[in-house]
Amino acid sequence: xxxxxxxxxxxxxxxxxxxxxxxxxxxxxxxxxxxxxxxxxxxxxxxxxxxxxxxxxxxxxxxxxxxxxxxxxxxxxxxxxxxxxxxxxxxxxxxxxxxxxxxxxxxxxxxxxxxxxxxxxxxxxxxxxxxxxxxxxxxxxxxxxxxxxxxxxxxxxxxxxxxxxxxxxxxxxxxxxxxxxxxxxxxxxxxxxxxxx
Numbered sequence: 001x002x003x004x005x006x007x008x009x010x011x012x013x014x015x016x017x018x019x020x021x022x023x024x025x026x027x028x029x030x031x032x033x034x035x036x037x038x039x040x041x042x043x044x045x046x047x048x049x050x051x052x053x054x055x056x057x058x059x060x061x062x063x064x065x066x067x068x069x070x071x072x073x074x075x076x077x078x079x080x081x082x083x084x085x086x087x088x089x090x091x092x093x094x095x096x097x098x099x100x101x102x103x104x105x106x107x108x109x110x111x112x113x114x115x116x117x118x119x120x121x122x123x124x125x126x127x128x129x130x131x132x133x134x135x136x137x138x139x140x141x142x143x144x145x146x147x148x149x150x151x152x153x154x155x156x157x158x159x160x161x162x163x164x165x166x167x168x169x170x171x172x173x174x175x176x177x178x179x180x181x182x183x184x185x186x187x188x189x190x191x192x193x194x195x196x197x
Contacts, residue, residue, distance in 0.1 A: 010072050083145055106168055113177070120184055125191040
């Protein structure tokens with residue numbers, strides 16, 4: 001399978017992914033909420049076990065291949081495809097979040113923060129700088145194709161989600177988050193001084 005994928009053109013890959021998405025969508029529409037949750041948990045466990053046994057070299061190679069494939073896919077994408085993809089992603093994201101309970105939301109945020117913190121703690125200052133630049137460019141491209149009404153709706157939704165998140169945070173949790181942020185800033189400053197002497 002790996003050999004076949006490596007010989008696959010970008011168009012073949014897009015067609016394969018589109019077919020897989022269609023098959024997945026058809027399968028999931030007939031799936032009950034309980035079975036959906038069981039399947040998601042199984043997928044997450046399987047994914048976690050796969051990643052846990054991955055060496056740093058394999059992880060690095062996988063990221064490079066993914067980035068290259070992602071770039072090739074986006075380069076051949078027309079403005080209409082880009083707009084349709086973004087719209088579909090937002091709709092899918094909204095549907096996923098709409099069925100989420102507050103405790104699920106809180107658990108997801110906590111897990112995201114821990115994973116984010118672990119990822120950033122091993123980041124050097126040049127990597128941090130490159131990531132920020134890439135994020136800003138990607139953000140600018142995404143926003144450039146967005147109508148004003150969508151932008152305003154997105155801002156409103158972000159503010160509401162932010163307010164709900166903050167409302168559930170105790171003062172001790174807030175202090176712990178601030179302390180973690182300060183540690184990250186200190187770590188980045190030390191990395192910069194080591195890198196640039």
